[in-house]
Amino acid sequence: MKDxxxxxxxxxxxxREAAFALLGDVEGYPxxxxxxxxFAQRLEPERVKLTLRGSxxxxxxxxxxxxxxxxxxxxxxxxxxxxxxPDDNEDMSVVxxxxxxxxxxxxxxxxxxxxxLAIPAFVPVGDIPRRFAREFVQAAARALDVRSAKAGSEPR
Numbered sequence: 001m002k003d004x005x006x007x008x009x010x011x012x013x014x015x016r017e018a019a020f021a022l023l024g025d026v027e028g029y030p031x032x033x034x035x036x037x038x039f040a041q042r043l044e045p046e047r048v049k050l051t052l053r054g055s056x057x058x059x060x061x062x063x064x065x066x067x068x069x070x071x072x073x074x075x076x077x078x079x080x081x082x083x084x085x086p087d088d089n090e091d092m093s094v095v096x097x098x099x100x101x102x103x104x105x106x107x108x109x110x111x112x113x114x115x116x117l118a119i120p121a122f123v124p125v126g127d128i129p130r131r132f133a134r135e136f137v138q139a140a141a142r143a144l145d146v147r148s149a150k151a152g153s154e155p156r
Contacts, residue, residue: 001089004115006129008137013106014144016074016098022144023077023096023109026050026069032143033136038062046070047082054132065092074098091116094136107144111137
């Protein structure tokens, strides 16, 4: 088992409410992060089926998982992988933290990725978790900025 941890942050011009809505809409992730989350389906109010795409060294492909979703408006969303079997000791979580932007406008997005995965000890992971976290938060910020720009250009 390998323990992985990575964090990343980005700023967006979007409001915290808009950020919370985008990040809390897990079924919408494929629309703004299709390279790594090509499929999402809500099964129950707090349970989502996801397909994740990625690789760590020679281990890669698509991974189908179920996650629980915990929302704490307006600042925190957690997605946690649900075990497949009672003896499944792998774990994964994605935690989004939202706060006011540094200049007093917009929103600061932070993502924390934690995982305990059955990756053989000889497989190097290097900066892959950190890169994934950075790409994830940047994709969210881009999607929010595009939506904010469209909302600002619509006639009132």
